[in-house]
Amino acid sequence: MRKMTRYLILFLFAMLVTIVLAACSDSGDETATDAKDGNSEKEVTSSEEKVEEKVKLTIGSWRTEDGPKYEKVIALFNETNPNIQVEFSPTKNTEYNTILNTALQAGEGPDIFHLRPYAAGLKLADAGFVEPISDIDGLDQYSENYLAASKGADGEQYGVPLNISSTQFFYNKKIFADQGLEVPATWDEFIEVNEKLLDAGITPIAMGTKEGWLLSLTHGIVGSGVLDGNVFADKLVTGETDFSDPAFVESIEAMNDLKKYFPANSEGLGMDDIRTIFAMEQAAMFPLGSWEIPVVSELNPDLDFGFFPMPSKNGNQSVTTWVDGSFAINAKSKNIEAAKTFLEFLTTKEFGELFVDEFKMISAIPGITSDDELLGELSKTVESSSTPYYWVVNFVSGDPTTKTVLETELQGMYLGEVTPAEVAQKVQGNAEISFEPFK
Amino acid sequence: MMTTVQTASKKKGRKIGKSWTIHLFPIPALIIYGLFVLYPILAxxxxxxxxxxxFSRESFVGFDNFVTLFTTEPYGSMFINAFKHNVLYFGLQMVAMNGLAFILAFIIYKKVKGAEFFKIAFFLPRLLSVIVVGFLWKLILNPNFGTLNILLGRLGLEELQRAWLGDPNTALVSIILVNCWFGLGFGVLIFLAGFQSIPGELIEAARLDGAKGMTMLRKIYLPLMVPSIMIMTVLTFIQSFEAFELVYAMQGSMGEPYYSTDTLAVFFYRLAFGSSTSGSSDALGVGSALAAVLFFFILICTMIFLKFTNKKEVEM
Structure with a gap:
C-alpha cells in the first residue's frame, strides 16, 4: 500500500510538471502560427496573379445531406463563371462548429463557409475570422432583419442570408372540415377551436414537453399571439420592456393553459412522437417549423395539411421567423475575389428559384415563389407578416443561454415544479446578465 | 519487469549491455500511451x-474555474444535483444489478438445469451497443406506443401507466434499471468465476463440520467471494460516476426532464461542448475543472476501496 501512495505522489508530480510544460510550450506555438500567417499572405499575392486561370473554392457547411443539391447549385454557377471551380465539403452538423473554429484559428479552413446565425456566427466575425462583404452586389434587396443575422458589431455585413425558418401551427384540413372548424382569426377563436376539438374527443395539439427546444419554439408561436406579434418583441429587443412585464408572464400562463389540449402523457413525448401523432391524424394541430413540411409529407403522403399564422387578441396574424444560416468568406482565403463572385451569385433570383425548388426551404431572397403549394403560401406569409423569433435572434448568449433557461423552466412548469411567474423571473434573471440592453 | 530483468542480468554476469537495451523495447508502446492517454488527460x-x-484559450486564471464551478449559480446547484444522481446510480446498481447478479451466479454455480443457457442469456445484452440499448428501451418505455404501458394496460394495471422517461420521479430510476439490465451478465460472469475458484475441499470440509444453508453462505461463500465483490464494487463505482451514454442516448444532453436525469458526465459534456439545443458554450475551462474534480474523486475513492479490500483479505 505504501508503494501505491508513493506511485501516486510520483504520478501527481509528473502531472504538475507536464501542466507547467504544456503552459510554456503553448506560448511557443502562438509565435509559430504567426510565422505561418506571414507565409500565407505571401501565397495570397502570388495566387492573385494567376486569378485568370482556374480558381478553386471550397465550401464548408453543416448540411451533409445537401451534397447532391449543391452540385446543381454549382452547375448553375459555372454556367456564368466557368473559371471558378467550386467544391462542397460539409461536416457533420454536431461537429461543424468545433472543426470550423479549430481550422479558422489555425489560419486554414474552407474559402466559403456556412455561418451560424446571430450570436454564434457573429462571434467568429468579431474575432476577425470572417471577411467583410458589405461591398458586394445584391445585398440591398434583403430585409434589415435578415441581414442582422450576419451583421457584425462594427456594422459591416459578414454573410449573405440563405434561408428563413418559420414556425407556426400546421393543421389537419380534413379534421377541421369534419368538425366544421374555420382557421382561427383571433386568439379567442384559437382557444375556441381547441375546446371544440377536445369536446369531439380529438387531441387538439400534437405537442410534447420532453425535449426543451420544442418549448421555446412553441413559445415563439404562442407568445406572438398573446403578446400581439411585433408589439412586445420590438420593445423587448431595445430594452424598453423586459421579461418581468406582466404581459410576458401572461404568455407563459397561456402556455401552461394549453397543456390540457396536448396528448396524454405529453411530458414523455419528444419530436418523433408528436410528428407521428400529427402525421397519423391523431391530433388536429402541430406547432412546428417550415422544415417539417417535407418530413411530415414523407411520413404520410396522403395527409392534407395547411398552416395558419398565429392570431393575436387584436386579430394581428404572424408567423415567427429567423435566418437559419448565411454564407460567409474566410478572411484567410487565398481567393477572396472569386469567393465574392460566388456570394453575389447567391443573391440572384436564379439561385433563389433553384434553391426553393431543390431544398424545399424558404429563400431569404424576396419574391421567390415555389411550386409546392404549402411552401409557396408560407413564403408569402413570411414576407408579409412575420415576427422575429427573439429567443434565437437575441437570447442565445450566456451559459446557460437565456433560451435554455426558458426551455428548462417551462419544462419544470409543465411538471408542476415552478409557477409561470417563477419561469418569467428566472428568465429575466439570466437575461440581465447576458443581454446587453437589460444590463 | 525491472526486477526480473535485473535478476536475469545478475545471473548472466557480463551481459549488462544487452540487458540495458531491453528497456528500449517498451518505448514505442509508451509513446503511444503517452500521446493518446496521458497527454489528453494532462491537457x-x-x-x-x-x-x-x-475555443481559444485566453489567460491563466489559477483556481478560478474551480471556484466558479462550486460557488456560481447555476453551476453549484447543478453540480450537487448531478452528484446526488450519481450516488443514486451507484447505490441502485449495487443493490439491483450486483445483488441480483450474485444470486443468479450462485444458482448457475449450483448447476441448475440449463445453467449454460442462462449464463449466455444474461450476458447477451452486453453485446449490444449502449446507443442501441438506449434506443430500444426508449421505444419500450414510450408512454403512448411503448410495450411496457401497453402490457400494463392489458394486465388491467392502468394506474401504473405513466410517461416513464418524462416524469422526473421515474426517469432516472428507469435509466438506472436499464443500465442494470445491460450490465447484469457481466456481474454474473465475474461472480460465477469467483464461485468456481473456491476450492472444492474447503466446501467439503465445511459440510463435514455440519455447516449448511445460511451458515454456509455467511461463513464460507461470502468471505471467499470478497475479492470478486470488491472488483464489482470498484467497477460499478467507476461506471456509475462516469455514467453518460445511456442518459445521453435516452434523454439528451440536458438531463431532461428538468435536470432530473443529469449526471456529472452529462453536466461536463454540456459545459464543455454546449447542449444540442443551445449551440456554443464558453465554459470549456469550467468543464475541464469539473473533469479534473471527477477524475480525482474517482481516483481517491477507488484507492480507499482498494486499501479496504487489501485489509479485508489480510484479516482472512
Missing part, C-alpha cells in the same frame, strides 16, 4: 486553469 487538467473564449 484537460491544464485547461482547467485557463479561461476560454469559445
Amino acid at each position: 484537460a487538467l491544464s485547461y482547467s486553469f485557463y479561461s476560454f473564449n469559445g
